[in-house]
Amino acid sequence: MQSNYAVMICHIIANQQLQDSVRMSAGLALKNSLAKSHSCIGILADQQTKHVIKTNILPLLATKPRNVANIISQLVATMAKIDIPLGDADDIVTTLVDNITKRHHPSNVKQVALQTIGYMCESMQSGLLSTDQKNALLTAIIDGSRKEQLDVEVKLAAIKALYNSLEFIRGNFEISVERDFIIKVICDAATPNTSSTTELQVAAYECLNRVASLYYEKLEDYMTSILYNVSKRKSHSCRINISQMTLNGMSQASDPSIVLLSIEFWSTICDIEITRKKENMTPMFSFADKLMISIIPTLFKLMIKKHDKLEDDDEWDIPQAASNCLSLLASCCKELVVPPLIRLIDENLLTTNHVSWNQKEAAIIAFGSILNGPSKIKMKPPIEQILPTVLACTKDPNVHVRLAAIWTLTEIIKESSRVLDQPAALHDIMSAIKDGLGDPSQKVRHTACIAIIHCAERLKFSPNRLIDTGPLSKYTHSIILCLLDKSRTFDLQDDPYMQTVYEAIAAVVKHSTKCINEGLRSCGGAYYRQHNSTIRDSILGRNADAKYLFREWCDTVAVELDRCALGRCHYLLLSDKISVYSDRIMQLFFSILQLSQHECNTSMSVLVEDVFLLASAMIVSIGPQFECFVDELVPHVANLMLPLPNQDYRLCLLGIGIISDLCSTIPSAAKPHATLFMQLLLDNLGNDDLHRDLKPTSLSCFGDVAHALGPEFLPFVNTMMMIIQQAGNMQADQNDQDMVVYVDAIRVAMIEAFVGMLQGLGQDPYTQNVFLSHVNGFMLFVNSLVKDSARSDALNQAIFGLLGIYGNQVPISMLESVLHDLMIGNLKGGIYFSNRTKEIAQWAQKIIAPH
Template sequence: MPNLTEILDAASRADKQAEQALTEWENSNFAELALGLVTELATEGKPSHLRSLAAIHLKNMLNAKDTQLQAAKHQRWKTLDAGARNAVKEPLLASFRSPEPKIAHYAAVAASEIAAVELPFNEWPQFLPTLLEYCSSGASTETIKIASIECLGFTAERASDLSDLTDAQDIPDPAIDSMLTAIVGGIQAGSAEPIRLAATTALRNALVFCNKNFDKKPERDAIMSAVCDATRSPDARVRTAAFDCLAQIAFLYYNHLQDYMTTVFELTVTAIKGDEEPVAKNAIEFWNTICDVEQERLDEAAEYAESGQQIPADRRCVEYAKAALGQLAPLLLETLTKQDEDADEDSYNLHMAGTVCLGLISQTVEDAIVAPIMPFVTQNIQSQDWRMRDAAIMAFQCILDGPATSTISPAVSQSIPALLQAISDPHPMVRDTTAHCISQICKLHVHSIPNEMFPQLLQQLMDKCGDPSAKVASQACSAIHNLASAFQDEATEFQQTNALSAYMNQLLQVLWKVCDREDSIESNLRVSAMEAIAILVQVSAADQKALLVQLLPAVMERLGHALNMQVTGKEDTENKEQLQGLLCALFQVLYQKLDKGDVGLVTDQVMTMLLTVLQAQNSSCHEEAFSAISAIADLLEEDFVKYMDALKPFLIAGLKSFASYRLCMVAVAAVGDICRAIEHRIQPYCDEIMTVLVDSLKDVSINRSVKPPVISCFGDIALAIGGAYEPYLQLSAMMLMQASNTQAPEDDEDLIEYVNVLRQAILEAYTGIVQGLKGGQKLQLFMPYVSSIVQFLQQLAGDPNRDDGVLKAAVALVGDIAQAMGTEAAVKSQIGQPFVGQMLQAASASPSEGTRELAIWALQVVQTVCASS
């Protein structure tokens, strides 16, 4: 047997050979290595860092992030005989008694991994009695008690993590009760503060399993009493953990809070007022959680009201946030004055916590937020103290998302002059906050900006794009982006001019300068500037076409430089790829706005550049390159075919990017766009494309988001090549029928939404195939599949979770089948079934105008077919 101590010692120094030796040992003799590691851990006198490493490695032998690998590791442990497992578990529990706290802690970590596997199956009967004895015995040291309580919490945490595994089972209720008794006992005031800290943290991990305990008032009272007492601990770490527990309780057991809210409210207010920052932040987090839960419930209530139903009692919102608003608002406003000038952008301090909470409360209570906040804003927006000015503007920004525009509009309108003054404030934090506030106004309430202020607003934003602070400049670019976005609804090919036309050239010049700043990679500055350019192109009116034509070679020149950038490390590579992606996105919007005649002389060069972008391995900008290629195909139509031979290998590689599912989806979308552009000319490339598409549907590891666009792409290909789709019909129809069997549980909203998207794609694919075969005079090939399709339609007709997109696609398919094949007796009998008429009638009452129009057409077609002899 190799010398494990020596191997661990080498592995602790990141010795690759030692790490490889451990991996090979694990694969060749798992039981021997597990026993060796636990022996190393349990042997007093061995170096503590190696003992800790042994425990970590033992834990990792059962732990994996990937669910399939995790299941395989668990199965490997379970296949060991009971004797081999016990030989590991007994010394592991004994290691809790180590006088070294570090060793006891890592023993708890490793033991929890095994317990999470075995407890749900009523295995390891010694685990809980041993830990409960450790917790309660007067002979146990503080180290033993802490490790035991930690282990109980870690076990609950890991069991929760493992709940997604296919064979997962919950920890039995009696075991949960025993764990909870020990944990809550450790929280109570008689325990030493380090034990209370471990127990409070453990309770946070175990709460997810406490449904039945919270349903029983005595047990609920005991838990809440212990947690509330812990918020008064003399140890700030315990108080912080206790408020973290309360936030988790609010998330999991909102319906049980009512009896305790008066006490919890007082505790949070006291902490926010004057406790140490970590404690105050977690007290604020309790209210953040309340707001998250209440927003979800209020949204549900609105959905029920729309359908004329009453929300179930256990889903009602008690409106705690609104009730607490009067007393919480002043406390949160006070936190906004606690700015830290040296804080990193990503730091989450008390000021940021107050900002987040005020925004969440605004979204929850909506119009009610205005009255308690606006006096603070008006009194301090022009204060002599920069902190008060900044806090006032931040408070105003926080409440922009929540109230109706009609409610907040007067305040927005009146604030613009002060904000235009504040955006040039001497203090950079005030300028940054102001630019962000203006950006949010442009995003949420742009029509509340007085028309006469528009020129001054735009000029100020352009000036601030040159601000010495990258943060301020980035916010100014975002504000321009949001302001331009307001013109999207008006941006049509027939719009001759708009309010931006007079400023378009200057705006583009300013934003290009931003891209060339030396600090353009800071604060997302270059991204903000490029995205602003892109939206300006999108919303530009017809009188700016000449400017866009001039912009195209400028983008080409910049992409040429970007392709030749020299990189010396990972950061340089990421910046290069980001820049290439942003420039590809500009190609996309330019080709969407320009005419074929505007781009004829440069498109060969543009395509060469885009293919060069696609040549880079593992590049993050491939998605933008494919999107640009889609736009070019859409504009050139049949003329795009000349690029297909050069594009094909990159397109196939993109379709094969199963691991990079977003890239795969963009490549699939590009296939659809190219099919619509070059139509039957796509046929020579279809064998390879269809093979990869089918492979992606067969791959069980691929992200499920890929499957709907792949399925929809079958229809795009069939529509493009018509009768030439015959070789692919049988296999694609089989894949569609398999996909149509996908079901979603009633209580899984995410899966219900996914199944609706999948079904819409299936219906659209069938529609494309019907239309394609009809155009190719080969509809008879589709006849064998009509019966199963109608069965699928009947299933959809009776599905209460069917959304309007599915209904619209189903109606379109019924209409197309009736119109194309209705003369066939077998088809006529199928579409003449009562459920078809009922589904079409339901669609004719849809709130969507497009669905209603389609339903009226389909009804007429079906009625005509059924009435014919």
């Protein structure tokens, strides 16, 4: 059936009396059929059918309608992809080579053949072609791209084919004569002349960049420059100077594409040399170091804009590319870039009173671009010298200069946080940032928010403790008020800016000191009132931008709540305010969940995820004060865990997390819902269609429920032990790494569930005694895990945690019968323990050792 179909399609494609559109459709249909049946049992498996197809199709590479020929080209490339691994593609290769090298063939035939070679090389692995086939195809490509080829369209097709074939011709690049010729062909095509075109030059530069990426170790002889001489082959017959050619491409080319590709060449060189220096690889030619003195002024000139217009963020233009290349050059050459660049900045910013806005902008951005390269010590004097000018430029009349200044100020904060240690400098920086928040330009405001985020992160203290005051303390209140003021009048179409506003508020709150309490007290009410009304109205109006902004608002509130949970003293200071906010937040929370029942899409799914994360943060932070919301929340959690079609499994994970939070934080409120929680978790374990990650999480959550219920968990014990026994029987194929990880996670979850039961039932002597009948068997299972050296750090932590809990809960005689010396010794020997694991091990040993 397939054979008859293929032969029929071939006849349609070959029939020149039919319309081109019909032949093209037939060609695409046959190509797609061949691609789908890409195997020995496909259409081409029958030799007679294959012969008919090739006999009809290969001559059509010379067909005149170009749109039909393009489809034939794709079809032949697909046939080659099938036949080459079978060693049955010599006729295809021969046809393509003849179509290019025979002088009597017209231009269109040569172009289509070269295009076909490009398609073949683009879609195949290089090892599939034999050496003879590679050489034949390369010979044809070079024939089409040589300088003597006067047809520019043929030469363009050849250079594009060469680009796709570069990975295939590694063997040819090992032979100096052949390599010389290939590089010369590319450089000749990249050089402007009377018979050249911009499109050809662009294709040649793309090819050259790919050569640099693939064959850096072969470039030395072709980068010879009048600035330095590294050529070891004095008899080098072709005068090739890639370095000078690409520098000219940056400084002299009139076409923006050639300029961008020339910049990309040096970005590629810098990327390669950064990696080689870091990994101490050889050969290392240090092209960037040697030519840096010419590259820097060239890049700087390219950074000087010609138009007084703010570009779109997504627009990759020459100044952006030059700035990026300069940053890579700094990362590659380190301290070497500082003197020549500082000289340029002096000339264009520091020592000149009358300088154009674009020169000033370029100088500021150039300085910001190099900050991540040289050492902090080396950059300290230049930063101290230039910082006052950068701060002054944040008030410049020109928006380009203001934006450049606030961006460079952000880079200074990121890369040289020591400047923030100086009170006077910090004061000036914070003043400039606050001015930026009020700038008429959205881009300046956006960048000022990013500066605040980095400033808060650089001045943060230990995440596990709160201190009374810090360097940012005196500015915290005014910054938050300023950010809130900006968010109060936001435009929903300005959502990228609003996102950074919320992120900035969250960063300040997260990394602040206790002094923020009064600030939150004074501004918190307005903050929640504003968003409770505005965003809810927008959400209920199904506004996509509002949903996005509400997500950011959720994240910000969650950060504040996390801080409230950080220290008991801090919580007490804010508990009265949080209880007021919690009512408003949860009202909005339930409104969103009600809406989500009627609107199911990706946007709403992500929003639901964020509001549940916010609920989780509230449960943990305000604890017992959340109890009044539990009865209304639980049905939503149950809905979240229902196995609905196309339901994101991460939502179910969130539901499990909420159950865990409720049981751990408010056990009294969780108890009335324990039966429902158990049923939801059991349903998860019994549903083989659910995502695999849900199983360990559900199993672990049983331990939280057991801990919350205490002695009341006893009716569930037999069911749980049967589940744990079944889970314990799972074994992983050691060759299947995903399964090994999964089984390890199941074992961790089993231990966590068992620990929860041990702690919960241990609260009453009767239930503890009943549960002891299960302990011995489980500990023997754990002992078998200990004898397996292939354990994750998480599993080690779980085992040590179990031992510590076990020592506290179970009579000494049981310890002696189960926890013998071999078990402890085995755990301690030959396996990597993280610092956290070592801490848990030491705690467990302190409990067990006295026994």
